[in-house]
Amino acid sequence: MGVFDAIVNPDVVRTGKKVTRVQNINGRSVVLQGHPVFDDNGQVELVVTFVRDITTFHRMKEEIAAQKSLIQQYQRQVSSLNPEEVFLDEGMVAVSRESLEMLHQLDSIAPTEASVLILGETGVGKDIVARRLHRKSHRSTKPFIKVDCTTIPESLVESELFGYESGAFSGAKAKGKRGLFEDANGGTIFLDEIGELSPHLQSKLLRVLQDQEIMRVGSTKAIPIDVRILAATNRDLEKSVAEGTFRSDLYYRLKVVVLHVLPLRERKDDILSLVKVFLHRFNAKYGKQLRLTGKAENALFKYSWPGNIRELENMIHGLVLASKKPLICCADLPTEVGGDQGCVAFSSGDFLSEIGSRPLKEIMRRLERAVIEEALTLYGSVSKAAEALQINRTTIFRKTRRNHDG
Numbered sequence: 397m398g399v400f401d402a403i404v405n406p407d408v409v410r411t412g413k414k415v416t417r418v419q420n421i422n423g424r425s426v427v428l429q430g431h432p433v434f435d436d437n438g439q440v441e442l443v444v445t446f447v448r449d450i451t452t453f454h455r456m457k458e459e460i461a462a463q464k465s466l467i468q469q470y471q472r473q474v475s476s477l478n479p480e481e482v483f484l485d486e487g488m489v490a491v492s493r494e495s496l497e498m499l500h501q502l503d504s505i506a507p508t509e510a511s512v513l514i515l516g517e518t519g520v521g522k523d524i525v526a527r528r529l530h531r532k533s534h535r536s537t538k539p540f541i542k543v544d545c546t547t548i549p550e551s552l553v554e555s556e557l558f559g560y561e562s563g564a565f566s567g568a569k570a571k572g573k574r575g576l577f578e579d580a581n582g583g584t585i586f587l588d589e590i591g592e593l594s595p596h597l598q599s600k601l602l603r604v605l606q607d608q609e610i611m612r613v614g615s616t617k618a619i620p621i622d623v624r625i626l627a628a629t630n631r632d633l634e635k636s637v638a639e640g641t642f643r644s645d646l647y648y649r650l651k652v653v654v655l656h657v658l659p660l661r662e663r664k665d666d667i668l669s670l671v672k673v674f675l676h677r678f679n680a681k682y683g684k685q686l687r688l689t690g691k692a693e694n695a696l697f698k699y700s701w702p703g704n705i706r707e708l709e710n711m712i713h714g715l716v717l718a719s720k721k722p723l724i725c726c727a728d729l730p731t732e733v734g735g736d737q738g739c740v741a742f743s744s745g746d747f748l749s750e751i752g753s754r755p756l757k758e759i760m761r762r763l764e765r766a767v768i769e770e771a772l773t774l775y776g777s778v779s780k781a782a783e784a785l786q787i788n789r790t791t792i793f794r795k796t797r798r799n800h801d802g
């Protein structure tokens with residue numbers, strides 16, 4: 397078979413314990429395991445060494461891991477080609493089971509008159525959901541008015557929402573002005589960032605909801621209005637109610653129906669379809685034909701997208717604008733998305749073209765991390781990977797920036 401350069405006997409004699417070593421001989425992996433045999437005085441008298449050829453076992457393990465990752469990749473590709481894929485009129489993508497469930501709920505409440513409170517982190521698509529609620533309602537031919545409660549200055553919100561009479565305040569138009577509620581009459585008003593509304597406006601809004609009428613600033617005449625209210629926030633309104641910054645009566649009026657729009661990291665099966673849609677959109681806009689490598693797609697799939705769909709859309713926009721070549725690979729992605737995700741193909745020969753031009757030190761850091769990640773996958777635990785790579789567990793945690801309990 398060849399020459400053994402890893403010997404276990406001296407260590408077995410010295411420690412009196414079983415010693416295991418892995419060694420490569422002529423391209424084959426061999427495990428040497430030395431067992432002590434003791435004499436009557438408890439001294440090591442003999443060492444029995446077992447030699448096991450684990451090459452085939454290793455190869456099979458590697459092959460299974462490669463096949464597994466290929467299958468996952470294909471599954472993702474197939475699901476993004478699924479004929480059930482929904483490209484809705486609003487340009488809304490809903491492919492994952494979670495999104496389809498939300499869509500089902502959305503479409504069933506849209507034709508009702510219920511107020512809807514849309515909850516979700518920033519950039520998840522609350523605006524797009526509100527527009528669909530309106531479009532699928534009986535009010536779809538009437539106006540849809542969006543009010544961003546954070547962009548109108550506090551002093552103007554009231555007159556913007558409810559309008560004003562002539563001479564209501566200095567700077568007011570002589571003829572007075574209709575407010576947004578009047579503009580939306582017969583249709584839908586969408587109050588975005590409702591959690592930011594001042595206590596004064598919260599009570600005014602509550603009155604509108606209860607009485608179905610508004611009063612312009614500077615007037616005592618009530619104007620009946622018929623609007624459906626949709627509201628959205630990325631705040632925890634329940635907490636705001638508990639803290640006393642949001643009126644509980646208004647909260648309960650608004651949350652007749654609550655729609656939770658999940659963050660992208662909780663509906664990952666939407667990611668690649670969204671990527672496809674955005675690539676198509678920006679390619680068309682800039683007359684380009686950019687594509688992503690499979691590994692780059694993998695990195696996008698793995699990333700947690702704290703800024704949700706807006707972050708993904710802006711990133712693809714930036715890539716299409718900046719890229720001078722038709723194929724986008726991991727190296728082109730922002731570091732937080734692709735760079736630190738072990739997005740390195742060190743075994744497939746295209747490592748350098750994948751990682752692009754970078755300082756050797758950084759390349760080595762990424763390579764090292766990728767090797768450790770691969771070992772973790774291959775051996776299934778930090779301890780086993782540490783043993784195989786002959787480094788200690790702390791080094792693994794440090795180099796992969798994992799938690800000690802992870």
Ligand SMILES: Nc1ncnc2c1ncn2[C@@H]1O[C@H](COP(=O)(O)OP(=O)(O)OP(=O)(O)O)[C@@H](O)[C@H]1O
Binds near residue numbers: 520525705
């Ligand atoms: N399901 C989706 N399919 C395709 N594009 C989407 C989808 N959801 C959101 N987007 C796009 O993502 C971007 C952000 O969406 P949107 O403005 O609706 O988020 P939001 O939750 O209202 O954000 P914010 O909390 O900051 O107001 C928009 O450009 C929107 O078109």
